[in-house]
Amino acid sequence: MDEPRLSPYAASDATSRGRRHPEAAPRYRGAYQRDRDRIVHSTAFRRLEYKTQVFVNHEGDLFRTRLTHSLEVAQIARSIARVLRLNEDLTEAIALAHDLGHTPFGHAGQDTLNRCMADFGGFEHNLQSLRVVDELECRYAEFDGLNLTFETREGILKHCSPAHARELGDVGCRFLERRQPTLEAQVTNLADEIAYNNHDVDDGIRAGLISIEQLMEIAMFRRECETVRTAHPSLDAKRTRHEVIRRMINHLVCDLVDTSLERIRTAAPASPDDVRAQPEPLIGFSAQMRSDSLALKRFLREHLYRHEQVVQMTRKADRILSFLFSAYMEDLHLLPAEHQAQARRFSQQHGDAGRARAVADYIAGMTDRFAIAEYARLSHPETLP
Incomplete structure (x- = not known):
């Protein structure tokens, strides 16, 4: 079911390591399409509609939730995957599943639950997402969980301590062996960063907790805002905000694609296994864009996430x-x-x-x-x- 346009280093049904519980292949879908569909139909996915991104769900209908965030990550990640000729279905499946284990109240809830679980192994939403798809979803007669492919499960697990990795079997091995995940997983990881940084800016401005004037101290925001104001001097504040944010996302995506293509050309991986053997991820930003992105993250941490409200x-x-x-x-x-x-x-x-x-x-x-x-x-x- 894989498209012939996939690059040789992209994940494919033919190179998949399969599922924990053997199943017959679907007739009219690929393995990663099946993963994506199972995720979308899961209870945990539906619950994301009422889980916090930054603002508590009932504080306003227009703020991001974990569900809308996951959809935005999937859109960005799939666009990048298409340009890089990666497997879009796998990329989308990872993006849609990456937050399934998040607690209520976002990172605040995770921190509390981790503290409560300090004497019992701790709590980390990344591991919980894997736990959801491996064990906690109860929908199928022959197995617990969603029985996703190895590659989707591996992509969900962005980071993991050696102690936890030893408990996870095959999906934890790369953390012990210091190997890389698929390019599809690498793309989704950075698409997540692009989405939450820029959309937290949007929600923060809409909520009145941060302002465009404050954000002008951030080079990436100032550059795009000045371009918009020069081209559209009479544009209202709402449209200015949307125009600046969409341009920042575009700038980040284009930089990521250009930088990643150059890294891939230099490394010349011939297969997914070659990708795994690389000493560093092949998907990434340029040094300048990484610096600009970190500056935005620091701003949000100081002025939004630590805001009194x-x-x-x-x-x-x-x-x-x-x-x-x-x-x-x-x-x-x-x-x-x-x-x-x-x-x-x-x-x-x-x-x-x-x-x-x-x-x-x-x-x-x-x-x-x-x-x-x-x-x-x-x-x-x-x-x-």
């Missing part, structure tokens, strides 16, 4: 998720029946660490608004049935 949300997330974790650990009867059963099964297998992992799985799967409602319900015992 965002910090208040972080404190609220910490209070809610800490309470829920303690409550469920103390009394498993507060969990739905299927999660109670899982917690007891994990407890029998792994003791308190198993119990805690089952609780973390349940909390990580929550949407923002469900976590808020559950906190309200359990923090007021008189409302319990």
Whole structure:
């Protein structure tokens, strides 16, 4: 099912390492198309609609959620993959799955859950995304999880400690052997960065937490803004914002493509295995663009992510998720029946660490608004049935 236009170093059905549980190949789809479709139909994917990117879901209908962010990453990544003649289906599957393990309340929720799990192996959303597709989705008669291909699972796992890598089997080997993932995974990793940096700028301006005037101190933003204002001096603020951001994304994408093509030409990989053997990733920005991008990230960290309003949300997330974790650990009867059963099964297998992992799985799967409602319900015992 692979298109003949794919480059020899692109991932293909023919070179896939297959699935954890053998399945007959689909008749009218490729292996990576099947992965993408399974991800889109998963419960975890639908829940992303109500999970925070930066702003809590109910704070406004126009702010990004994990779902819209994942779609934007997929669009950027697939555009890059097409130019580089990589496998677009694999690229899209990785992009759509990369945030499936995110907690409610974004990174704030992850930090809280990681602290709660400190004595039980910790919590990291990247590993949780893999856990979702390998184990937690329950849709198929013959296996747990989505039974995705090795290449999609590997692409989801962007980073991993040696300790965790040893527990993950084949998909963790590259971290121990210091090998690279597919170019499709490398593209998606940087498409994620392009998307969240620029769209956090958009949401931050719309929310009134940062301003165009503040952003003019960032060279990449100032360059595009001055170009827009020169070409369209009477353009209103809303259109100016959109025009600047789309130009920044385009500039980043073009730089990434040009730089990556040059690196690929120099390395001359003849196969996906040659890509894996490279000492460094072949997909990347130029030195100047990397510097400009880091400057934007530093700005967002200082002026948006540490803004008082965002910090208040972080404190609220910490209070809610800490309470829920303690409550469920103390009394498993507060969990739905299927999660109670899982917690007891994990407890029998792994003791308190198993119990805690089952609780973390349940909390990580929550949407923002469900976590808020559950906190309200359990923090007021008189409302319990």
